[in-house]
Amino acid sequence: MKITSEELRKKWIEFFKARGHAPISSASLIPENDPTVLFTTAGMHPLVPYLLGQPHPAGKRLCDAQKCVRTGDIDEVGDAAHCTFFEMLGNWSLGDYFKNEMVPWSYEFLTKELGLSSDRLAVTVFMGDDDCPRDDETAALWEKCGIKKENIFYLGKKHNWWGPAGQTGPCGPDTEMFFDTGKPKCSAECSPACDCGKYVEVWNDVFMQFNKNADGSFSPLCQKNVDTGMGLERALMNMQGLSSVYETDVFLPIVKKIEELSGKSSSDAQAVKAIRVVADHIRTATFIIGDERGVTPSNVDQGYILRRLLRRAIRFGSTIGLKFGDYSAVAETVVDKYAEVYPELAVSRAKIKSEIDEEQARFERTLENGIKEFEKLCKFLQTDTIPGKSAFRLYDTYGFPLEMTVEMAKERGFKVDVDGFDAKFKEHREKSHAGAEQRFKGGLADTGELTARLHTATHLMHRALKDVLNDPNVNQRGSNITPERLRFDFSFGRAMTPEEVKAVEDKVNAAIQADVPVTCEEMTVEDAKAQGAVGLFASKYGEMVKVYTMGEYSKEICGGPHAARTSELGHFRIVKEQSSSAGVRRIKAVLE
Numbered sequence: 355m356k357i358t359s360e361e362l363r364k365k366w367i368e369f370f371k372a373r374g375h376a377p378i379s380s381a382s383l384i385p386e387n388d389p390t391v392l393f394t395t396a397g398m399h400p401l402v403p404y405l406l407g408q409p410h411p412a413g414k415r416l417c418d419a420q421k422c423v424r425t426g427d428i429d430e431v432g433d434a435a436h437c438t439f440f441e442m443l444g445n446w447s448l449g450d451y452f453k454n455e456m457v458p459w460s461y462e463f464l465t466k467e468l469g470l471s472s473d474r475l476a477v478t479v480f481m482g483d484d485d486c487p488r489d490d491e492t493a494a495l496w497e498k499c500g501i502k503k504e505n506i507f508y509l510g511k512k513h514n515w516w517g518p519a520g521q522t523g524p525c526g527p528d529t530e531m532f533f534d535t536g537k538p539k540c541s542a543e544c545s546p547a548c549d550c551g552k553y554v555e556v557w558n559d560v561f562m563q564f565n566k567n568a569d570g571s572f573s574p575l576c577q578k579n580v581d582t583g584m585g586l587e588r589a590l591m592n593m594q595g596l597s598s599v600y601e602t603d604v605f606l607p608i609v610k611k612i613e614e615l616s617g618k619s620s621s622d623a624q625a626v627k628a629i630r631v632v633a634d635h636i637r638t639a640t641f642i643i644g645d646e647r648g649v650t651p652s653n654v655d656q657g658y659i660l661r662r663l664l665r666r667a668i669r670f671g672s673t674i675g676l677k678f679g680d681y682s683a684v685a686e687t688v689v690d691k692y693a694e695v696y697p698e699l700a701v702s703r704a705k706i707k708s709e710i711d712e713e714q715a716r717f718e719r720t721l722e723n724g725i726k727e728f729e730k731l732c733k734f735l736q737t738d739t740i741p742g743k744s745a746f747r748l749y750d751t752y753g754f755p756l757e758m759t760v761e762m763a764k765e766r767g768f769k770v771d772v773d774g775f776d777a778k779f780k781e782h783r784e785k786s787h788a789g790a791e792q793r794f795k796g797g798l799a800d801t802g803e804l805t806a807r808l809h810t811a812t813h814l815m816h817r818a819l820k821d822v823l824n825d826p827n828v829n830q831r832g833s834n835i836t837p838e839r840l841r842f843d844f845s846f847g848r849a850m851t852p853e854e855v856k857a858v859e860d861k862v863n864a865a866i867q868a869d870v871p872v873t874c875e876e877m878t879v880e881d882a883k884a885q886g887a888v889g890l891f892a893s894k895y896g897e898m899v900k901v902y903t904m905g906e907y908s909k910e911i912c913g914g915p916h917a918a919r920t921s922e923l924g925h926f927r928i929v930k931e932q933s934s935s936a937g938v939r940r941i942k943a944v945l946e
């Protein structure tokens with residue numbers, strides 16, 4: 355069946371909506387609650403608290419398309435199916451239905467909605483071990499649906515166990531569904547566990563009934579969940595009968611743009627890998643910068659991954675003649691393709707472009723010297739291994755991401771002491787963290803608490819601005835909070851007078867002194883609007899939002915976090931009121 359990405363997302367949501375699921379929006383790519391990983395890696399990841407038992411405001415049956423980033427396989431990018439960014443279609447039962455419903459629904463979706471023939475489907479189920487018994491129940495359900503016995507395979511933990519997403523958390527046995535390409539079996543033992551290409555995975559249903567603890571043991575969860583995930587790009591590739599994800603409709607305009615800019619074609623065997631690497635990495639970078647909690651290139655954490663992606667794209671892109679500004683032009687094509695589904699990308703269009711251009715400029719400034727340094731290093735090397743110290747110097751001084759050094763070394767028959775690099779990297783990170791802690795030592799709180807207080811102060815100020823300026827057009831246009839200050843942009847046609855600035859400060863300080871509690875309620879956007887809450891109403895599908903109330907002083911939709919009582923805020927002072935752009939004013943304020 356020829357199905358586009360838009361149609362597949364829609365079919366998915368409609369199918370599960372008709373079975374009592376609430377559609378939810380994709381969460382941020384930057385996990386809010388899990389310090390053990392840098393990016394959201396699966397649809398279930400943002401739902402961990404709910405899989406562990408906390409009630410979800412949208413109910414017990416959920417479905418979505420979630421943005422995910424996995425960079426573990428970055429070296430594989432360029433082959434037919436590896437992507438560093440992908441969308442995962444998912445549905446969940448939070449302690450509600452279980453196998454009896456999920457297996458027949460999966461069968462129905464694959465055969466009726468996607469039109470796959472039952473004979474072309476193969477499934478795997480968990481073979482059982484000391485932690486969990488063999489899943490005969492699921493196998494029987496598949497058989498009842500119509501899957502032939504010879505197409506049901508029992509496999510062990512390596513293949514039929516999913517999770518946790520981080521180091522600890524919910525996990526369990528799963529059943530995976532595969533499309534049989536019709537190729538002959540590569541051997542008598544050929545099964546979906548085999549990577550000969552006969553079977554391609556389309557969907558994974560996890561029966562999540564355990565929590566993996568820090569000591570490696572498993573304990574039963576208080577509720578039995580279902581967590582399923584279908585990778586959108588790979589599903590499209592299979593459905594559209596294509597041999598790579600880059601030919602699917604999500605990648606096609608991006609690949610075309612790269613072909614246009616480089617003058618090279620992806621049917622050229624010399625150019626295809628570079629085209630794919632640029633397409634994949636720039637798509638991922640666009641989503642990371644344009645995320646609602648987006649980051650910019652740096653030398654630590656998510657910023658470093660982003661830097662690696664951009665620099666790797668630039669290195670490959672230079673082999674097909676891409677020039678300055680070409681990568682940001684590719685990013686614009688990504689924004690255009692996805693803006694309707696992920697409106698945050700359109701909001702950050704200008705930022706995405708300038709961050710990519712700036713990173714390219716920074717990289718190109720040091721690249722030439724770095725390559726000279728690298729050549730010198732190789733020339734004088736006594737062994738076949740580049741020491742970790744030297745790889746770190748290339749990283750630290752010339753901005754060479756590690757795997758770039760590794761790849762360049764490989765091209766010349768050298769290895770790199772990766773462990774040595776890691777040790778140096780860790781040392782550097784600890785130093786920079788110690789620096790950050792130092793900066794806040796004098797304060798009374800950690801950075802999280804400081805920003806939470808400034809968030810709360812922003813709500814009070816927003817309300818005070820509306821009251822003091824008494825203009826219905828006064829509305830938030832932007833907000834940026836660091837541990838030191840808040841910055842707030844709002845629509846208003848002229849400069850504020852010193853009296854107005856003072857009146858806003860006084861109102862905020864009065865609310866702080868009133869020591870009212872900050873309460874949070876979850877409700878639908880419609881209810882929030884009806885109660886007079888202010889905020890951005892750009893959410894999808896009648897979604898649930900958090901509304902923060904501070905007595906009579908403020909009611910606003912916000913993701914949090916916030917102080918518990920207004921008195922925690924101290925004293926509020928506006929440091930600057932200035933023009934931001936036509937019709938938009940900018941305030942910077944601090945808590946003292």
Ligand code: SER
Binds near residue numbers: 582
């Ligand atoms: N968490 C499972 C996966 O990533 C199913 O959503 O495959």
